[in-house]
Amino acid sequence: MSLEKRFRPHQFIKFGFIVFVMAAVLALLNWMPTLIQQHRLQRFGSIDEVRKELHISKIYLPTYIPEGLNLAWPPSEVYAQDTPFAACIMQFSFRGRKETELVIQQAAADAPYRLEPAIRIRKRDAGNTITVKDRKALFVRGVCDREVPCCQLTWDEGGTIITLTGKIPAREIVRIAASMLPEK
Amino acid sequence: MSWPHTVIGAYLTQSVLHAFVALILVEVSFHAWEIDDHLSKFRYRLLTLGLPVVMFPLFQLISPDRGSWHFRLSFALFDSQRWLDMKVMDLYPFSLAFILLACGFTVLFALQEVLPLFRYRRHSETEKEYETTGEGAARMDAVLEEISKEAGVTKPSSLVIREPHPILYTRGFRKHTVIISGSLLRRLNDRQLRAALLHEMVHIMRGSSLKTPFIYLLRMLMFYNPVSLVEFRRIMQDEEFICDAIATSITGNPAALSSALAAFYYHPETEPAGDHEEGLAGVKDRVETHSHNIMIDERIDKLHGVDPIVTDGFRPFPFLLTAAVILLAGYLVV
Numbered sequence: 042m043s044l045e046k047r048f049r050p051h052q053f054i055k056f057g058f059i060v061f062v063m064a065a066v067l068a069l070l071n072w073m074p075t076l077i078q079q080h081r082l083q084r085f086g087s088i089d090e091v092r093k094e095l096h097i098s099k100i101y102l103p104t105y106i107p108e109g110l111n112l113a114w115p116p117s118e119v120y121a122q123d124t125p126f127a128a129c130i131m132q133f134s135f136r137g138r139k140e141t142e143l144v145i146q147q148a149a150a151d152a153p154y155r156l157e158p159a160i161r162i163r164k165r166d167a168g169n170t171i172t173v174k175d176r177k178a179l180f181v182r183g184v185c186d187r188e189v190p191c192c193q194l195t196w197d198e199g200g201t202i203i204t205l206t207g208k209i210p211a212r213e214i215v216r217i218a219a220s221m222l223p224e225k
Numbered sequence: 226m227s228w229p230h231t232v233i234g235a236y237l238t239q240s241v242l243h244a245f246v247a248l249i250l251v252e253v254s255f256h257a258w259e260i261d262d263h264l265s266k267f268r269y270r271l272l273t274l275g276l277p278v279v280m281f282p283l284f285q286l287i288s289p290d291r292g293s294w295h296f297r298l299s300f301a302l303f304d305s306q307r308w309l310d311m312k313v314m315d316l317y318p319f320s321l322a323f324i325l326l327a328c329g330f331t332v333l334f335a336l337q338e339v340l341p342l343f344r345y346r347r348h349s350e351t352e353k354e355y356e357t358t359g360e361g362a363a364r365m366d367a368v369l370e371e372i373s374k375e376a377g378v379t380k381p382s383s384l385v386i387r388e389p390h391p392i393l394y395t396r397g398f399r400k401h402t403v404i405i406s407g408s409l410l411r412r413l414n415d416r417q418l419r420a421a422l423l424h425e426m427v428h429i430m431r432g433s434s435l436k437t438p439f440i441y442l443l444r445m446l447m448f449y450n451p452v453s454l455v456e457f458r459r460i461m462q463d464e465e466f467i468c469d470a471i472a473t474s475i476t477g478n479p480a481a482l483s484s485a486l487a488a489f490y491y492h493p494e495t496e497p498a499g500d501h502e503e504g505l506a507g508v509k510d511r512v513e514t515h516s517h518n519i520m521i522d523e524r525i526d527k528l529h530g531v532d533p534i535v536t537d538g539f540r541p542f543p544f545l546l547t548a549a550v551i552l553l554a555g556y557l558v559v
Contacts, residue, residue, distance in 0.1 A: 052257055052258050052543070056254065056257035056258065059250075059254075060250075060554075063246075063249060063250065063253075064302060067246075067302045067303040067557075068302055071302065071303045071304055071307065074307040074308055074311055075307070078312070082298060083298070084298065120298065124312070125312065157293055
């Protein structure tokens with residue numbers, strides 16, 4: 042086989058162009074549903090933006106963020122949706138770092154599927170029930186990516202499932218959760 | 226609608242999408258890399274048939290978070306759930322359309338591939354597969370002896386069967402047997418018989434009897450996938466084109482093979498009226514007969530040089546690049 046047959050630059054340019062066109066078509070097809078059905082899960086700039094654009098009846102926000110942990114406020118990423126069910130996800134990271142350290146999410150209790158938190162618990166214990174401001178909550182300890190210890194707290198707040206998942210100490214998770222709730 | 230959010234639902238949707246992506250990339254690759262030879266096309270099409278079977282589990286193994294909403298929103302090039310979860314007037318039209326499509330192709334698969342297998346099994350349990358005849362066996366033996374020496378392969382055994390239809394195929398994995406119908410054997414002159422048997426010999430040399438079950442397995446695993454249905458047939462056609470080209474290159478006589486191929490046309494109108502199936506089975510038979518004849522036409526055209534077989538040689542780098550792009554695109558299509 043001649044060198045000319047082995048390497049033909051115009052063929053690579055043609056192939057590259059075709060791949061580019063295909064990626065553009067896929068991106069366009071991915072964007073089209075947002076035109077037809079708005080209020081699906083998307084990223085927002087702030088909590089206020091979520092309140093303005095969506096019809097989520099109540100967004101539970103923490104009033105306590107532990108000083109010593111260097112967690113940044115406001116949340117570094119906010120995602121929310123109205124369709125197919127109401128949900129709001131707030132992701133927090135340490136100041137000056139990108140990695141997510143705490144996720145607070147709320148979703149309708151009758152949601153047909155779960156939105157798994159961005160912090161993934163690889164190994165988890167059976168969990169135990171604790172009380173947070175008179176609410177019964179399930180507390181789970183586990184191990185997240187890179188063998189980092191983490192924990193999760195979940196409870197039903199009048200038809201809304203609230204879940205806190207974090208790579209921060211357990212007592213701080215409980216304190217943050219308590220700060221989100223009014224007294225019963 | 227929650228089924229697209231289950232592992233099985235994700236596998237079904239993503240394997241179909243990955244097959245479509247692979248199909249488009251492979252077809253445009255033929256244009257980009259200027260591929261005309263069927264040997265290369267055969268290998269490229271195996272990517273379309275094989276990769277979608279393993280892509281989803283492979284990606285989930287490498288990156289378990291790939292299916293998460295976060296990945297779908299932040300990294301995915303195309304998120305199928307955006308379409309499948311779309312609700313219009315209390316209906317999920319795209320989800321429904323996908324289920325109907327998959328069910329339709331599953332039924333087609335059952336009718337085309339599974340049902341004939343059961344029929345064949347029942348038939349072979351009750352009676353002998355074919356009635357053999359000694360007529361023409363010596364002629365077959367002599368031609369096979371000659372071309373085996375020419376091609377440098379072990380001479381296969383042969384079997385002449387009593388059958389009015391033109392039948393010629395090779396069976397067996399290690400010990401091969403060439404099976405020919407007596408009617409076909411009578412119709413072919415020595416030159417044509419030699420070309421036709423050489424084609425079968427090329428199948429033996431290429432290990433078609435080992436490859437075909439593997440390719441068929443890939444097709445079976447993707448029974449619901451329309452792309453697999455199309456690509457399986459095209460791969461089988463490519464295999465025939467390859468064997469025609471190699472056989473012709475050995476004999477140097479494309480006319481002999483093309484005139485032998487002409488004997489394989491089906492003429493159902495010449496069969497006795499009682500042999501025709503009625504209703505849906507009849508339509509199926511007519512469609513199959515028509516596509517069989519089209520395939521013969523195509524093979525003859527290629528041998529006549531209307532659509533010449535260009536053997537540019539297989540180039541591994543463009544092939545690997547295409548495979549890598551299919552994998553990357555598949556990773557980003559969730």
